[in-house]
Structure formats: structure tokens, C-alpha cells
Amino acid sequence: MYEHVDDNWICGRYGEDEPWMLGAVNPPVFESSLFAFPTAGALAGSLAAEDENYVYSRGTNPTVDLLQRKLAALERAERAKCFGSGMGAIAATISSLVSAGDHVIVLGAVYGPTTQFLRYLEKFGVSHTTVHTGDPAALDSAVRKNSRMLYLESPSYMRYGVVDIRAFAEWARGRGLTTVMDNTWATPIFQKPLTMGVDLVVHSLSKYIGGHSDLVGGVVAGPARLVRPLALTEYQLYGAALSAHEASKAIKGLRTLPIRMAAHQERGLRVAEFLVEHPAVRAVNHPGLPGHPGHELASAQMTGFSSVFSVELDTEDVAEVGRFVDALRHFRIGVSWGGYESLVNAPALTTLDSVRATMEIPVGLVRLSVGLEEPATLIADLANALEKP
Numbered sequence: 001m002y003e004h005v006d007d008n009w010i011c012g013r014y015g016e017d018e019p020w021m022l023g024a025v026n027p028p029v030f031e032s033s034l035f036a037f038p039t040a041g042a043l044a045g046s047l048a049a050e051d052e053n054y055v056y057s058r059g060t061n062p063t064v065d066l067l068q069r070k071l072a073a074l075e076r077a078e079r080a081k082c083f084g085s086g087m088g089a090i091a092a093t094i095s096s097l098v099s100a101g102d103h104v105i106v107l108g109a110v111y112g113p114t115t116q117f118l119r120y121l122e123k124f125g126v127s128h129t130t131v132h133t134g135d136p137a138a139l140d141s142a143v144r145k146n147s148r149m150l151y152l153e154s155p156s157y158m159r160y161g162v163v164d165i166r167a168f169a170e171w172a173r174g175r176g177l178t179t180v181m182d183n184t185w186a187t188p189i190f191q192k193p194l195t196m197g198v199d200l201v202v203h204s205l206s207k208y209i210g211g212h213s214d215l216v217g218g219v220v221a222g223p224a225r226l227v228r229p230l231a232l233t234e235y236q237l238y239g240a241a242l243s244a245h246e247a248s249k250a251i252k253g254l255r256t257l258p259i260r261m262a263a264h265q266e267r268g269l270r271v272a273e274f275l276v277e278h279p280a281v282r283a284v285n286h287p288g289l290p291g292h293p294g295h296e297l298a299s300a301q302m303t304g305f306s307s308v309f310s311v312e313l314d315t316e317d318v319a320e321v322g323r324f325v326d327a328l329r330h331f332r333i334g335v336s337w338g339g340y341e342s343l344v345n346a347p348a349l350t351t352l353d354s355v356r357a358t359m360e361i362p363v364g365l366v367r368l369s370v371g372l373e374e375p376a377t378l379i380a381d382l383a384n385a386l387e388k389p
């Protein structure tokens, strides 16, 4: 056993000194849907704890399990369960915590399909209220006798506002609510919500953790008392399993996660610093900028900043936003983020006006994911697009 375990180690060799790996420096991909047993009794015993035993790969697979152990260690969690997508993890986590008649409180702007899923749950009698506030006491008016869960994201979706994680988690605990947080933006390298009182953390592995835009996956991490039941029921029954191949790609992604995040942070800030000074830009929503209203809090609860942020162009004209996006040559136009390539996405061009309005997203808001290209090239690209008439 090794005494000292740091995040770099966890992203690398942690969990890999197992006899079955035969010293392979790249963990084997267990391409088997099925694991056989010497006796029926052994099979029956394994089925009883299928989250811990290799029975069938919709349940647990050794390659996926290795990824789970690394992700749990990174989040300082007892357990982690991987899913075939971030939404798979989010949907299973929420449904494991609520029953018909329950109520969920959503804090601020969260990933659109998460809200859509909560709306979908209305047909099963689960309601939710979204509250936009920086003050936990203001949530008291949203709590009902049947409230079970507080769901949040920090920094928040598209606007990148910073939530006081400790304060809200403490508020929720005091009222018997389970707190679930989406930590995809920061990654466990820069933020560890479970150490701040959050009960369960969810991620899309499809972003920075995978890191190469070549996989879709998700994870939930937290105490065994919460992760085990959902691994044995919602995970099994929804069937949103992560394949061994996708897990293997995520394990490779983890190897470079710490250095990629350092590079993303540096490049993202250089681009943000250029934009904040530009006269055609109204605001830059990047919590790593000293002028951002949440910067102090962000610096206290995160150890770094990723490179996805939004820019508010000084315009109310959708066509002008379109011209800016189309003028970019190095930023590719697309959803998702967290890979090598820099990306741009403008909700005014891709989201219904009514949805944009409920999320309080202005017309001129453009999301950038700064990739690993040379920042000077990206800055020149943005400067050129901002100057277009």
C-alpha cells in the first residue's frame, strides 16, 4: 500500500497494481459481457451484491470498476458508479432520491436537460421549484414538507455564477434534504464538493475528464449508503451502462487530466483577459477573472478554473451574433466542451427564445470552450470576428 495519494497519482497508476493486470501499464479492456462461476451457489452469492461482483457487464465490469475507483478517490467519495452518459447518471441519481409526491429544489441555472428531466418527473408526481438566489435563507420560502433534495451546479450553467457550496449544503442538511451537485465544469481536480458538505456529485465524463471528445459517459460519486442502492436499482433497471471501451478511454483521459486542466486554465484566462478589455464586449462571465462578482468565493472553494465561460456581446441583434460566430475560424461551432478543440455556441441561435428567457440568457451571450490550441491564435481569431461590421 502507498501512504501518500495525490490527485496526479489517482489519475495515473492508482488502483492499477492488481495481480490481474499482470503489470500492464495500460489497464486491459475487459471485452466480456458475461462472467461465469464455478458453482450455482457462487453465482447466487455474487448476484446478491452485483455492484461488487463481476456477473454481467450491465452491472459491473473490471475496466469500468477501475475507472469508478479512480473517480471515487478523486472526489474523496466512498463509491462511484459510472453510466453511459452524464444524463444517465443525473436521471438515475434524481430518481433514486425521490418518490411520487416529493419535491425538489433547484438552485439557479443548471444544465437544460436536467431541468427537462425534472419536468418529465412531474408525470410521476414529483414537483420542483427553481430558485435564483445567493442567500440560503431565501430558500426557506421554497421548502415544503415534501422537499427531499437540493440540486445545484457551481459555477452555474451558461452564466457561470458562483454558488456558496458550503452554505447551501449546510442549509439543506439542516432541513433533511439531500444535496446533489453537478461538478462537470470544475472537474474534481479543481473542486471537491463532497468535502464541502454535498451528499452526491454527478459528472458528465464526456467533457474534460474524457478530454478528447471521443466518448460519452457519466458518474455519480458519494457515500456507499447512497451510491449502492442506485447502483443496484436505477443503474441496473435503466440500463445506461458505460462500456469497457468507453471506460478505457476515460482512464486514458484521466492520465492527462491534471496537466490538461492546468493548460486549459491558463489558456482560458488569457482569452478571457483579452475579451474583458474589448469595447464590443459587454461582460465576460469567467469566475477566474478578478472582476467577476463570484471571484473571491470561487477562489476560496476551488483550486483552479476551467476554460468554459460566456461572453456577452454588446448587441441585442441575433443576426449580429450569427455574424460573429460565423466569422470565427479557429473556434468550431458546436455543443459540448472540454476537449482539445476550442468551441463556440450561441444560445440566441440554437435555443428557443422562451427557454433562453427563463434561463435569463441575453441575446448577445456566447459560450466559449477554450481548447488547447495556441492562445495567441485564438485571440487573433476573436479579434478579427469582433471587428467584422
Ligand SMILES: Cc1ncc(COP(=O)(O)O)c(C=O)c1O
Pocket: 085, 086, 087, 088, 111, 182, 184, 185, 203, 204, 205, 206, 216, 217, 218, 336
Ligand atoms: C454541466 C453538464 N452536466 C451534464 C451534462 C450531460 O452530460 P452527457 O452529455 O454526458 O449526458 C452536460 C452536457 O453537456 C453538461 O454540460
